[in-house]
Amino acid sequence: MDYIFPDFVAKILKKPSERTQLEASLVGITCMILGSLGIAIYFIFFSEVNVWFKILIGLSGMGFFLFQFSTLATTYLQYFMLKSALGLYPEDYKLKLKVNEAKELVKELNKLIEKDGNKSK
Secondary structure, eight states: TTTTHHHHHHHHHHHSSSOOOOOHHHHHHHHHHHHHHHHHHHHHHHSOOOOOHHHHHHHHHHHHHHHHHHHHHHHHHHHHHHHHHHSSOOOHHHHHHHHHHHHHHHHHHHHHHHHHHHHHH
């Protein structure tokens, strides 16, 4: 027995690759976001429940959405880093990413130079 899972479940959970796990997480989290938004919108706008209950649904829906979105963003960054580390992106995409990184670096350098120039005056 591994944690709370029996041996046959633990064996099943060990089989998928990290990439498959991350892809499944991305799809699952996206479905949960869409489902929770749909349920919250339905209860807020199309049901006849108390106004206070609608407010609570709206607040909890917003919190749930923010939590799920942050989880989605974190999972996507893990997925992106894994694919980058394994070299799974095509060369033209890697070049595009490097060009974008260079543009951001130039912007940051210009801001630092401008701040430094303003301090010396």
